[in-house]
Amino acid sequence: MQQVFFAFCMILLTVVVYLAMSKLYKRYAYPFLLPILTTTTVIIIILVMLHIPYKNYMVGGQWVTSLLGPAVVALAYPLYKQRRFLMNYLFTIVGGVLIAAISGMVSVGLLAKLLGINHTLILSIIPKSLTTPVAIEVAEGLGGNASMAIFGVMIAGIFGAIIAPTIFKFMKVHSPIGRGIALGSNAHAMGTSKAAEYSELTFSMSSVAMTLCAIIGTFLGPIIVWLFHF
Amino acid sequence: MKIITISLQIVILYIFSFIGTAIHNFFHLAIPGSIIALLLLFICLCLKIVPVKFIESGAAYLISILMLLFIPTTVGIMNYPSLLSIHGALLVITVLLSTIISIAISGTASQFFEKKAQKRKDDKECNKFSSHSA
Structure with a gap:
């Protein structure tokens, strides 16, 4: 009692x-x-x-x-609402998100190895560009720690949303689609709220990219860890 | 009344999540059960097996309180006071650098893909090969 x-x-x-x-x-x-x-x-x-x-x-x-399990399942709903949008830009979105997921995971793993961060921590921050509920599951699946995974996700999200406009200017990324994909697939929910400040199209791009990145990331995570011996 | 609808719809999402986990355990997949369930629900919605009405209030509600659901896990950081040392700083630097690199690469790549897709679409329209609307 x-x-x-x-x-x-x-x-x-x-x-x-x-x-x-x-x-x-x-x-x-x-x-x-x-x-x-x-x-x-x-x-x-x-x-x-x-x-x-x-x-x-x-x-x-x-x-x-x-409640996190059903919450991840619930992400199917916004994805369904934007399915037409996803189909229209299928090639661009899937290509962009795939590049984002690979570059995010490989770069964080290599940098962490270079700086001598311990093994469990590396596995925890590999899914840092996925949305939190998914990152937790991926990190645990890889043998990392859930709390550390969220720590990495939060830093990537907050900092990504803050620094992204500067990077876009520097790299001459002007298209709403390019910006939306970069924000959603690197800085997930925080990036998506930043994308809303640009335009409706950037926002839709970002939210679709976020969900897709989470799905692609769960497949890629184990493959990248295995390929690079993280 | 609204609370009952939302609760019942969350139960539906729970059932999906449960099925996903069962598939995950049965086939020993590397993909988390909840992602399998997400894909399953997405397919069911597209094929109209599950009408959107059955899950939309529950899904929208869960997504609106998503932040709250992470809190117990983030509180777990209290078990790692070492994060306040040099190790923590290195971890932060790693994530920051990787985020910068990845935003730059993916932003540029997506813009490139977009231009390519646009060009292909334009070519198609010129050749009158297809007339489907974009």
Whole structure:
């Protein structure tokens, strides 16, 4: 009984802190106030202050996490809504996303090896350009760690959305399609919200690229790890 | 009423996710079960086996609270205080550099593919080989 009550409290803590931080972000939309960053920080501080280990927190937390599976399945819905769009630009989208997925995974793996990062960490950040729920599964499948995977995904997303406009200018990428694909398949959800600032077409491109990149990435991940001995 | 619809639709998504995981375990595939389920649902939607109405509110709701669902996993970072050391900094640098490289490559490549596809389309129209609308 006590166990159930404790689990319930942990779920409540997660939801309440999340709602409060989302409200804060709505008022002040700075990238460092993203709800996922602030909520995580606040919850960690509370857990450390109350001497609750992560294992105990997860007694409640796992219930929230269990919704991630259906949430990934739910991504089929936006993809379905944009199926005509996907068919119209099939060659461009698939080609662009494939290049993005390969260059993202290979470059992060090679750089990590060069800098002497340990094996488990490399496997965790290989799927850094996939959307979070998928990145977690891919990282775990490869033998990496889920929390580290999210850490990598967050950095790629936030930083990618910030730096992308400069790269586009420097590399002379002016087409909405090129920009949308680059944003969606490297900086996933954050990149897609950045793409919305450009145009409707860039936004649609980016959201289709994000979902497609997640699908392609799950196939590519194990192949690239095997090819490059990461 | 809305809550019941959303809950029931999430149950449908759960069933898909469960089937995906079962396929994953049965064939020992490297692809995660939820991605198999995503593809399965996408195919079912396209073939109208599952009407969009059956899942749209539930799917839209789950996607809107996606951030919340990651939180318990991100909190797991507390088990790795070493991230605040040089190792963490190296990890961040790696991801940053790779993101820059990959955005540059994929942006340029996609723009190139787009121009090629456009050119092919134009050629086709000139030759009157096909008349399907773009």
